[in-house]
Amino acid sequence: MDYGSKALPQALTAAKKGTFAYTTVKDRLPVTITKAIDYLSRFRNELIQRYTDAINDDLKNSIELLSQLRYELTTDKNLKKITDSGDDAILWNKALEELENMIGEKNCTWFKAPWLFVECYIYRRIRESMLLCETSLRDYDPFEKSKKESYELSFNNFCQLITSLCPLNYHEEKTNENLSKERFRIILEATLWANKNDLSLSSGNDVSSKIHNLIDLLESFKTNILCDHTENLWNFLNEIKLSKTSSNLIVIDIVLDNCSIEFVSDLILCDFLLRNNFVDKIRLHGKAYSWFISDVTRFDFDYLILQLQSSNSLVVNNFLKRLNNYLNEESSLELYFDGMFWTSPYSFDQMLKIDPDLYQFFKESSTLILFKGDLNYRKLLGDLEWDMSIPLKKAIREFRPTSLCAIRTVKSDLMANLNINSHNYIQIIEKFGDSKDWMVTGDYGLIQFVKNYE
Numbered sequence: 001m002d003y004g005s006k007a008l009p010q011a012l013t014a015a016k017k018g019t020f021a022y023t024t025v026k027d028r029l030p031v032t033i034t035k036a037i038d039y040l041s042r043f044r045n046e047l048i049q050r051y052t053d054a055i056n057d058d059l060k061n062s063i064e065l066l067s068q069l070r071y072e073l074t075t076d077k078n079l080k081k082i083t084d085s086g087d088d089a090i091l092w093n094k095a096l097e098e099l100e101n102m103i104g105e106k107n108c109t110w111f112k113a114p115w116l117f118v119e120c121y122i123y124r125r126i127r128e129s130m131l132l133c134e135t136s137l138r139d140y141d142p143f144e145k146s147k148k149e150s151y152e153l154s155f156n157n158f159c160q161l162i163t164s165l166c167p168l169n170y171h172e173e174k175t176n177e178n179l180s181k182e183r184f185r186i187i188l189e190a191t192l193w194a195n196k197n198d199l200s201l202s203s204g205n206d207v208s209s210k211i212h213n214l215i216d217l218l219e220s221f222k223t224n225i226l227c228d229h230t231e232n233l234w235n236f237l238n239e240i241k242l243s244k245t246s247s248n249l250i251v252i253d254i255v256l257d258n259c260s261i262e263f264v265s266d267l268i269l270c271d272f273l274l275r276n277n278f279v280d281k282i283r284l285h286g287k288a289y290s291w292f293i294s295d296v297t298r299f300d301f302d303y304l305i306l307q308l309q310s311s312n313s314l315v316v317n318n319f320l321k322r323l324n325n326y327l328n329e330e331s332s333l334e335l336y337f338d339g340m341f342w343t344s345p346y347s348f349d350q351m352l353k354i355d356p357d358l359y360q361f362f363k364e365s366s367t368l369i370l371f372k373g374d375l376n377y378r379k380l381l382g383d384l385e386w387d388m389s390i391p392l393k394k395a396i397r398e399f400r401p402t403s404l405c406a407i408r409t410v411k412s413d414l415m416a417n418l419n420i421n422s423h424n425y426i427q428i429i430e431k432f433g434d435s436k437d438w439m440v441t442g443d444y445g446l447i448q449f450v451k452n453y454e
């Protein structure tokens, strides 16, 4: 394939039976909607207690809207305009209109439209079914229960992870480079494999037991990392640390993915980078509303902190104190939960056109953007059926605001930078033959880095 040419590979769609996109739209997404309906019906009394009787009508309407959504999906109807007055309704309707112009109205259906668009759209429509409420139920996240359950079941795992990776004697990292480098590697691997804990892949069912003891799992998953740029990233971080001057702030952005154990491991990474002065500031970008069930929202940050405060471990308490310090005293950790681009259907090559301010913000002030998880990876690659050995920097096309890193467990059938002659990949071929089933399990992972202007 000539990667320099203008002709791009096809976008993944659910049109072809046997693909993961098809299974997702046919089987997984209807279950996701059913789960939302189920939560609203099952916890009706609890919700009435929280919000008062006035929500009765709203509950009924939301459930009806969700049932209608499930009907449209399972009967492959056309994708409809968003009808609520949410801040991003205009953006979404513009995106839908552009899509209709591009692929024709008759192809704008659940199975024929690009998978990336359809899968993002379903979470916007779930949001619509709540936003059309007349009471404060409009801000309710129908997957809140799933998330809380995942937090509760993972609490010991959180504490164990913090205890192992932010020990009381962490100061030794400053004088012992080998220790520091090894800890960085372990933390990166923990943030990678924690991405297995994704509620959207399981349509809302708890999967925390898959990574019950994350630290112990790391060794056994080592050979499942198909592309590992940890060393390049480490060198880059050391280079930028050395180049620091008082007028040149080193800022890293992390585009977050899942809550619970993945978010804890991301915060552990932030702590490592800040306590060792690799960077001056880290900006965390979460979602403005419930997205792919388990993505980090403001609720998750507050809920996690509250939960960790109940721990009586000195290490966890110290970790919390440092976080508090970064957030409130030093302002070296910033939280962003209102960016609309992250809950849009656009891939990242569209950012400059759709949200030029965000693109400029990164270009002017960010040294590195770290993208977590599978959906961000799909958006980096445009969800196109690339030849898997294409270099990542080619697959991301014009999205080059700064240096980029992507950490993702493989949960969809697309990839870049795959070395098809590597021992690990040959083993996959021996085990799975032509089948792409290994690409949707979350059992394989990537840590990829693209240095700007290289």
Ligand SMILES: O=P(O)(O)OC[C@H]1O[C@](O)(CO)[C@@H](O)[C@@H]1O
Binding pocket: 024, 119, 195, 198, 200, 201, 257, 258, 292, 372, 373, 374, 375, 376, 378, 409, 411, 412
């Ligand atoms: O939370 P992540 O890692 O972005 O994954 C999102 C999930 O949605 C999908 O993109 C499709 O369902 C999967 O590939 C993936 O499991």
